[in-house]
Amino acid sequence: MGRKILLDKIDIPGIQGFDVYRQNGGYTSVEKALKTMSPEQVVDEVKKSGIRGRGGAGFPAGTKWGFMDKSTNNPRYLICNADESEPGTFKDRYLMEKLPHLLIEGLIVSSYALVANTCYIYIRGEFKYIIGILNLAINEAKQKGFLGKNILSTGYSLDIHVHPGAGAYICGEETALIESLEGKRGNPRIKPPFPATKGLYQCPTVVNNVETLAAVGPIINMGGVEYAKIGTDKSTGTKLISSSGHIMQPGVYEIEMGITVEEFIYSKEYCGGIKNSKKLKAVVAGGSSVPVLPAGLILNTAKGEKRLMSYESLADGGFESGTMLGSGGFIVYDEDSCIVRNTWNFTRFYHHESCGQCSPCREGTGWMEKVLYRIEHGEGRMEDIDLLVSISKNIEGNTICPLGDAAAWPVASAILHFREEFEFHVRYPEKIKKRDHGNIENIHVLQNVSI
Amino acid sequence: MQNNEVNHKIYIKENKSFFFPEKIMEKVKQIISRYPEGKQKSALIPLLHISQEENGGYLNVDVMDYVAKILNIQPVEVYEVATFYSQFYLEKQGKYILEVCQTGSCAICGGEEVLDYIKEKLGIKEGETTSDGLFTLKTVECLGGCGYAPVMQINTEFYEFLDQKKIDTIIDQLRSKAFDGKEKCSTWAEKFC
Numbered sequence: 001m002g003r004k005i006l007l008d009k010i011d012i013p014g015i016q017g018f019d020v021y022r023q024n025g026g027y028t029s030v031e032k033a034l035k036t037m038s039p040e041q042v043v044d045e046v047k048k049s050g051i052r053g054r055g056g057a058g059f060p061a062g063t064k065w066g067f068m069d070k071s072t073n074n075p076r077y078l079i080c081n082a083d084e085s086e087p088g089t090f091k092d093r094y095l096m097e098k099l100p101h102l103l104i105e106g107l108i109v110s111s112y113a114l115v116a117n118t119c120y121i122y123i124r125g126e127f128k129y130i131i132g133i134l135n136l137a138i139n140e141a142k143q144k145g146f147l148g149k150n151i152l153s154t155g156y157s158l159d160i161h162v163h164p165g166a167g168a169y170i171c172g173e174e175t176a177l178i179e180s181l182e183g184k185r186g187n188p189r190i191k192p193p194f195p196a197t198k199g200l201y202q203c204p205t206v207v208n209n210v211e212t213l214a215a216v217g218p219i220i221n222m223g224g225v226e227y228a229k230i231g232t233d234k235s236t237g238t239k240l241i242s243s244s245g246h247i248m249q250p251g252v253y254e255i256e257m258g259i260t261v262e263e264f265i266y267s268k269e270y271c272g273g274i275k276n277s278k279k280l281k282a283v284v285a286g287g288s289s290v291p292v293l294p295a296g297l298i299l300n301t302a303k304g305e306k307r308l309m310s311y312e313s314l315a316d317g318g319f320e321s322g323t324m325l326g327s328g329g330f331i332v333y334d335e336d337s338c339i340v341r342n343t344w345n346f347t348r349f350y351h352h353e354s355c356g357q358c359s360p361c362r363e364g365t366g367w368m369e370k371v372l373y374r375i376e377h378g379e380g381r382m383e384d385i386d387l388l389v390s391i392s393k394n395i396e397g398n399t400i401c402p403l404g405d406a407a408a409w410p411v412a413s414a415i416l417h418f419r420e421e422f423e424f425h426v427r428y429p430e431k432i433k434k435r436d437h438g439n440i441e442n443i444h445v446l447q448n449v450s451i
Numbered sequence: 452m453q454n455n456e457v458n459h460k461i462y463i464k465e466n467k468s469f470f471f472p473e474k475i476m477e478k479v480k481q482i483i484s485r486y487p488e489g490k491q492k493s494a495l496i497p498l499l500h501i502s503q504e505e506n507g508g509y510l511n512v513d514v515m516d517y518v519a520k521i522l523n524i525q526p527v528e529v530y531e532v533a534t535f536y537s538q539f540y541l542e543k544q545g546k547y548i549l550e551v552c553q554t555g556s557c558a559i560c561g562g563e564e565v566l567d568y569i570k571e572k573l574g575i576k577e578g579e580t581t582s583d584g585l586f587t588l589k590t591v592e593c594l595g596g597c598g599y600a601p602v603m604q605i606n607t608e609f610y611e612f613l614d615q616k617k618i619d620t621i622i623d624q625l626r627s628k629a630f631d632g633k634e635k636c637s638t639w640a641e642k643f644c
Contacts, residue, residue, distance in 0.1 A: 087555035087593040161485040166536035183495035185535040244556035244597035
């Protein structure tokens with residue numbers, strides 16, 4: 001069994017409520033931080049822990065906190081990003097539903113560290129039932145003196161408010177989220193200025209993912225140095241992985257960074273292997289935005305080393321033969337899966353979710369969707385494949401926010417690793433048209449696909 | 452979203468008066484108080500969720516103008532938000548909106564078949580409403596339930612690991628629930644905001 005830091009108490013009956021959570025060591029980090037540490041010391045511990053942002057970008061959280069503008073007298077804000085919408089990712093929903101107080105505890109300690117007296121949880125509108133759970137937890141914490149004015153008689157005050165979104169993937173991007181929280185369309189802002197100087201209401205703001213903030217309590221309790229001993233040098237701690245697709249046991253797993261991908265897919269403790277005794281064809285390791293990898297490259301790097309579940313190992317090989325840990329949305333595809341159909345599916349998603357601000361993304365995602373639709377439906381042309389690569393190159397790096405890159409990579413990587421499958425679609429339109437929902441028996445025999 | 456069909460629809464002005472009952476107005480004031488003075492526009496999305504539910508499931512110009520007045524902002528500031536987010540509807544919807552996830556894991560784990568089955572069962576296509584006004588069928592992008600695929604959302608509830616039998620039961624239950632009159636409507640104002 002790997003070490004659990006976030007989900008270790010998840011099976012305790014009643015852990016959703018304040019009393020049981022408190023009896024099991026809950027809120028001790030609030031006492032420790034507020035009574036015995038200065039805000040700077042809390043920031044320092046988080047820096048020492050080496051924890052990287054769990055939302056997808058993987059930027060060191062302590063460093064981000066360090067950017068907070070201290071020169072102004074304006075109020076400072078902490079925003080918890082609970083707009084979890086990356087296809088393949090459902091860990092934050094799980095964490096908030098099962099352990100709401102773990103998040104609230106983390107928010108109190110983090111807000112204290114950032115000298116913020118107001119914290120907003122921006123939650124996607126679809127998770128409305130979780131708003132009730134969070135509000136209940138907030139009220140309980142308030143009643144017990146852990147929130148509101150003069151927390152634990154330390155003089156520190158904090159209010160936490162839950163703010164619903166209304167269905168927009170783009171609001172997971174931090175500046176779009178801030179715009180949305182200000183009551184506007186979710187159009188990302190041009191950076192700089194970064195939110196740490198000009199964020200919510202043009203005030204210094206830090207936006208962190210649910211999982212990152214939930215880990216702050218345990219980090220303060222055990223100390224940053226201790227936390228950094230878990231996992232690998234560059235990927236410290238544990239990570240929640242949302243696993244889905246063609247596996248025996250889909251669900252949310254807390255892993256110690258650095259276990260092998262093979263163990264994660266095949267061991268009974270995690271995914272439990274591929275469903276229906278089929279073979280593994282491909283994996284999207286970090287949510288739909290990261291490059292897809294064929295079985296051979298996800299299990300082993302191009303150098304022939306075992307691929308590990310960590311930021312650096314998954315990225316090994318760059319775009320040519322690597323991918324990214326991203327948000328930890330781990331989608332597994334069996335040998336009968338159609339990569340072209342899946343790529344079309346993801347591209348349709350990005351086209352739908354593009355905010356429309358930058359032309360390369362607004363138009364490019366639509367073009368890619370159209371071209372992929374026609375290849376997938378047996379009407380493609382051979383030159384379409386390179387056309388897709390060209391469109392993706394014209395989107396990548398040419399947009400205000402990373403949604404453009406997120407839309408370009410799945411297409412470019414699918415063609416890089418599975419070009420034969422695209423060519424097959426163009427070459428045998430009759431066979432392609434006969435399929436039902438893209439399933440074709442023995443597609444892996446007809447094509448030259450890895451494993 | 453920019454390519455969402457709602458963008459091309461003309462907002463409906465019905466000249467019906469709309470206002471929040473006193474109890475909901477109290478809640479609205481409480482929501483506005485969560486944001487700093489002068490930043491009341493932040494309450495727009497929560498208020499639109501509440502208004503939409505109170506107005507029977509959609510937003511018309513009358514409702515949006517009313518919200519603009521409450522927040523002391525221009526009506527166009529409300530329209531541009533209402534047309535951006537996919538959870539706001541500008542046309543009357545069925546009592547139950549079946550939103551079937553079609554992205555990623557749901558697509559590879561039977562989400563497309565689920566959609567086909569519901570279409571056949573209700574005799575409607577995506578975007579349509581049954582003639583009795585009970586069900587509207589929609590396809591949506593990732594609902595964040597990938598490990599429980601295939602999933603759909605009906606109004607405020609999530610339904611997971613769907614198959615034909617489950618869909619039959621869900622639809623039967625909703626049909627009988629629709630007529631027992633017990634259902635309370637103000638969930639957004641009471642529970643979610």
